[in-house]
Amino acid sequence: MGAFMAQQHFPDMAIPLATRKVNLVGSRIRELRKGHRLTQMELSERIGVAQSDLSRMEQGEYKVGLDTLFKLLQVFDLKIGEFFGESETAGPEDRELVTEYRGLSDEARQEVRDFVRFKKMQQQARPEDSTEEKE
Amino acid sequence: MTERRKHLEFLRKTARDAIWAGDYERALSLYEDGLALARSWKDRDLEDLFTCNRATTLLEMDRQDFDLSGLKEILLRSPTSPNGVLAAYASAHAHEVRGELARATFYAQTALQKSRDLRLDEWTAASMNLLANLELRESRFESAKALFEEALGRLEERGDGLSREGAVVSDNLGYCHIAMDRVEVGMPYVERAISLLDSLGARQAMDYPCLDLCFAMLKLDRLDQGESWGIRALGLGNEFGREDVVKNSHYLLAEIYATMGRADRADEHYEALANYYPDFPALKNYLHQISLTGMLNLRA
Secondary structure (H helix, E strand, O other): OHHHHHHHHOHHHHOOOOOOOEEOOHHHHHHHHHHOOOOHHHHHHHHOOOHHHHHHHHOOOOOEOHHHHHHHHHHHOOOHHHHOOOOOOOOHHHHHHHHHHHOOOHHHHHHHHHHHHHHHHHHHHOHHHHHHHHO | OOHHHHHHHHHHHHHHHHHHOOOHHHHHHHHHHHHHHHHHOOOHHHHHHHHHHHHHHHHHOOOOOOOHHHHHHHHHHOOOOHHHHHHHHHHHHHHHHOOOHHHHHHHHHHHHHHHHHOOOHHHHHHHHHHHHHHHHHOOOHHHHHHHHHHHHHHHHHOOOOOOHHHHHHHHHHHHHHHHOOOHHHHHHHHHHHHHHHHHOOOHHHHHHHHHHHHHHHHHHOOHHHHHHHHHHHHHHHHHOOOHHHHHHHHHHHHHHHHHHOOHHHHHHHHHHHHOOOOOOOOHHHHHHHEEOHHHEOOOO
């Protein structure tokens, strides 16, 4: 019974913390190309595919190998936030945190990452707590 | 058949078996012995045959140190003989490896036409398989599927459905379905291929089927099974020096581990993959955030 109760209290402990990712799809490639003011001809030349194939790619009909996909990421030189479609950039507080983090030893960095993971799990397990904290 | 031809046919059969077992060096050595003998006998027909076989073997070894124009001379010299078919086939393969897909398609169609004219069913099926692979590289999945189906049908009519060649075509057909998100339809073809290739001792040809099943399992969210097939594909890719298989295996395994939440394992494979792209230092960071599986063609 005790073990059962423990599981009830920590439901997320049994669930692996999966990485949430954005899927690269044709329509996103089109948006990014336009955002970078590239024509289909220009982008197709840079990633080494025919223009007609890039057109099919943007429509989700043309699939490519890893080499071409990586060239695409490299051409766009995305900031991850940009890929997610977020417009906000890191504020001074965030930047300071990153600078401090970079000054830590490898071991200390690992501890910080573990702590962040723990906080995320805690937040997912009891979302009401995080709301209370904010208030 | 003359004694000379019998001897060289034996050499060819032994070399073919060596290729299927993954022993390319031995196959190359046998074909070069055959070529030297044919030259010493001044038998042009046999010399052409061994020249084509040698070129095909080098291509399997990711080497291009042979004379492509020599293959085209054979094609022009022997337009209505099996050597012409073989020369067209080898030329198509060479252009495919160089990424010259339009030329590759031209020569594959030539090989197909000539093999049909000469009623060489085995080569007709092989040419169809090659043409279908070129269609696959261009993401023309429906067209590729139709060609693979016809190739497999022809092999089955000949009683070769359970051969190594039949297994390869079956795997390719299965991959077509998997790529088109008809995973449950495609998987039995790939499973059949693995089982056949295993029983026939053709380990070197099992890398893509293992990779295909890994991809299928990832699509179905059957991650444990995907991991197992991915590890097998990676092992075979490393063993037989197939860089494309190794890179794709690392990517799929990383995606599987990331989905499982095993970040450290995912990171190992992203890192291994990123090592192939030293001029793109941010690659690993992107891969942690962006999934490319929906746009990925394992045969491109």
